[in-house]
Amino acid sequence: MTELSSRLEAELERGRDSSLLRFTLARSLMASGAAEKALVHLDAAVEMSPTYSAAWGQLGKCKELLGDTEGAVAAWLTGSRTSLDNGDIQAHRQMEVWLRRMKARTGE
Numbered sequence: 001m002t003e004l005s006s007r008l009e010a011e012l013e014r015g016r017d018s019s020l021l022r023f024t025l026a027r028s029l030m031a032s033g034a035a036e037k038a039l040v041h042l043d044a045a046v047e048m049s050p051t052y053s054a055a056w057g058q059l060g061k062c063k064e065l066l067g068d069t070e071g072a073v074a075a076w077l078t079g080s081r082t083s084l085d086n087g088d089i090q091a092h093r094q095m096e097v098w099l100r101r102m103k104a105r106t107g108e
Contacts, residue, residue: 001029001032001034002028002031002032004024004028005025005028005029005032005034008021008024008025008028009025012025017044017048018048019044019045019046019048019049019052019055020045022041022042022044022045022048022055023041023042023045023052023054023055023058025038025041026038026039026041026042026045026058026062027058029041030058030061030062030065035062035065035066036066038058038062039059039062039063039066042055042058042059042062043059045059046059046075046078050082051082051085051086052082053079053082053083053086053088053091053092054091055079056075056076056078056079056082056083056095057075057076057079057091057094057095057098059075059079060072060073060074060075060076060079060095060098061098063075064098064102069102069106072098072102073099073102076095076098076099076102077095077099079091079095080092080095080096080099083095
């Protein structure tokens with residue numbers, strides 16, 4: 001676990017929970033190879049803030065890392081719709097790219 005992850009987990013334990021904290025902690029955990037731990041925090045982030053496009057995108061990436069293709073696609077589809085609703089065109093385009101790449105890899 002990285003120093004950043006440790007500091008963010010300490011904030012969480014102090015009761016300073018937020019979707020941004022969970023998202024940042026999850027990204028740090030994913031970078032250190034702890035995708036299973038990151039998944040818990042990304043699930044919490046999108047539950048707290050269902051319109052958080054970046055969290056949906058990372059949730060899909062995390063699920064992809066863990067071999068959950070269907071879960072990754074579902075997260076990206078939700079994130080893509082959410083980002084369009086929010087006017088976040090860049091996030092929408094990124095998730096569309098990830099979806100196309102997934103389809104190319106899986107042959108769907």
